[in-house]
Amino acid sequence: MLRIAVPNKGSLSGPAAEMLHEAGYQQRRESKELRIVDPTNEVEFFYLRPRDIAIYVASGQLDIGLTGRDLLIDSGADAEEILALGFARSTFRYAGKPGTISGLADLAGKTVATSYEGIVAAHLAEHGIDASVVHLDGAVETAIQLGVAQVIADVVETGTSLRNAGLEVVGEPIMQSEAVVIRRTGADGDDPKVQQFLRRLQGVLVARTYVMMDYDCRVEQLEKAVALTPGLESPTVSPLHNEGWVAVRAMVPAKEAQRIMDDLYDIGARAILTTAIHACRL
Numbered sequence: 001m002l003r004i005a006v007p008n009k010g011s012l013s014g015p016a017a018e019m020l021h022e023a024g025y026q027q028r029r030e031s032k033e034l035r036i037v038d039p040t041n042e043v044e045f046f047y048l049r050p051r052d053i054a055i056y057v058a059s060g061q062l063d064i065g066l067t068g069r070d071l072l073i074d075s076g077a078d079a080e081e082i083l084a085l086g087f088a089r090s091t092f093r094y095a096g097k098p099g100t101i102s103g104l105a106d107l108a109g110k111t112v113a114t115s116y117e118g119i120v121a122a123h124l125a126e127h128g129i130d131a132s133v134v135h136l137d138g139a140v141e142t143a144i145q146l147g148v149a150q151v152i153a154d155v156v157e158t159g160t161s162l163r164n165a166g167l168e169v170v171g172e173p174i175m176q177s178e179a180v181v182i183r184r185t186g187a188d189g190d191d192p193k194v195q196q197f198l199r200r201l202q203g204v205l206v207a208r209t210y211v212m213m214d215y216d217c218r219v220e221q222l223e224k225a226v227a228l229t230p231g232l233e234s235p236t237v238s239p240l241h242n243e244g245w246v247a248v249r250a251m252v253p254a255k256e257a258q259r260i261m262d263d264l265y266d267i268g269a270r271a272i273l274t275t276a277i278h279a280c281r282l
């Protein structure tokens, strides 16, 4: 049975459960459940604090975990990222009161408040900056107003929390984060159960980002049309009853579908349809 760690609360938990559900796995019905077994898929899910997931996976007791890249790096645990999942995207940045800190060098001698001490200490050391780090559990933006620190380092997504606290970012982002699948560093990469789990999640990612496009076009326009819809490998081209016409079917990125439909129409393609992909194995 494959043993998988899943975030039990916070920004990661809802989208993680949704993705696992879309991949055909049973998920808990009650937010207090700590463990469920999905016997059909031979998987056991453990609902853990997002921060602890890398530590459990590194210990070797659990095969796989879903967590944030920033949490993985911050933990310093012996675990590695094997698949990026595209949700809970954020940057990790320094911020301060406007006009007080203009760049990284100004952090020297200051106190930085953060929930991610591991990332901040490593970043300061890498840049040879001597600053103190104070650990706070959350609502870090308030630390400056209340005099606990002159600088914060925190997750920034829309920037609303910083704006509301009257703060502005300092320097370049320390890192880009998103939800990721992790395993113990150097764990058996060929384990068929792990491979099947990853294929299912990759299937969800593809189903979310691509649509299927069908259209008819004249044989003379086929080369131009196929250049617009090259598909992932190669489009399917079938003869139509009407001589001189073919039907084409290819996957296209969902974000570009409308533009591609316009371009296909302009070169004479007709009956252009898109349909959602619900699941896939590439």
Ligand SMILES: Nc1ncnc2c1ncn2[C@@H]1O[C@H](COP(=O)(O)OP(=O)(O)OP(=O)(O)O)[C@@H](O)[C@H]1O
Residues within 6 Å of the ligand: 009, 010, 011, 012, 050, 051, 067, 068, 069, 070, 071, 088, 089, 090, 138, 155, 156, 157, 158, 177, 178, 179
């Ligand atoms: N506003 C946000 N937008 C996108 N990702 C976020 C946001 N806030 C936190 N994250 C991501 O969520 C993960 C942290 O999850 P965690 O549950 O510890 O914190 P949280 O979502 O802030 O919840 P809470 O602080 O309420 O416990 C990190 O990977 C972080 O990058």
Ligand SMILES: O=P(O)(O)OC[C@H]1O[C@H](OP(=O)(O)OP(=O)(O)O)[C@H](O)[C@@H]1O
Residues within 6 Å of the ligand: 137, 138, 139, 140, 141, 154, 155, 156, 157, 158, 159, 160, 161, 162
């Ligand atoms: O840039 P934004 O879109 O505003 O998002 C970033 C904020 O979201 C998270 O806070 P959360 O609400 O989880 O509270 P916390 O600080 O207590 O973790 C994070 O810690 C930032 O404060």
Ligand SMILES: [Mg+2]
Residues within 6 Å of the ligand: 138
């Ligand atoms: Mg938070």
